[in-house]
Amino acid sequence: MNRTAIALICIFISVVTGLIYYCTRDLINAAKLPCQKGPVSPCFLNQKVTIVYTVRNIPEGAVIEPEFLEEREVLASKAPVDAMTSASSVAGRVAKYPIGAGQIVSVRDLRVCSSGGVHLMKTAPSAAPAARVGL
Numbered sequence: 001m002n003r004t005a006i007a008l009i010c011i012f013i014s015v016v017t018g019l020i021y022y023c024t025r026d027l028i029n030a031a032k033l034p035c036q037k038g039p040v041s042p043c044f045l046n047q048k049v050t051i052v053y054t055v056r057n058i059p060e061g062a063v064i065e066p067e068f069l070e071e072r073e074v075l076a077s078k079a080p081v082d083a084m085t086s087a088s089s090v091a092g093r094v095a096k097y098p099i100g101a102g103q104i105v106s107v108r109d110l111r112v113c114s115s116g117g118v119h120l121m122k123t124a125p126s127a128a129p130a131a132r133v134g135l
Contacts, residue, residue: 048073051083051104052090058099061111066091069105082106 050071058068069087084090084105094111 047076049076049079050085051079052085052087054099054101054103054105056101058095060095060098062095064090064093064095064099064105064110080104080106082108084110 050073053070053072054068055070056068058064066087069090071087084107090105090110096109096111099105099109
């Protein structure tokens with residue numbers, strides 16, 4: 001090989017290396033920064049959040065009792081976005097669909113009244129009473 005070919009190869013390698021660095025420098029710098037809190041931060045996905053699970057089967061139309069629920073901590077990356085985060089916010093509400101034991105309780109599992117709010121048996125009378133699930 002002559003000197004011109006070697007020089008061109010060296011220039012080409014330098015240009016490619018520069019382009020790679022230019023395109024990845026933000027990723028390299030972001031990896032060095034401390035975690036920032038927030039739903040878009042990759043560090044948020046490694047944090048734990050509390051979500052509500054059922055401990056027994058709940059039939060459709062049943063009032064959900066507090067003893068049917070338990071709160072568990074899971075990684076935010078594994079938690080559904082519509083999961084309920086507090087057992088007290090679920091207790092007393094009516095199941096829109098059957099909810100199996102061990103299932104995560106989500107917003108879509110709860111009956112919604114015509115006014116757009118979540119149906120509460122104590123405040124929203126209906127034509128057909130909700131079924132109560134026995135212990």
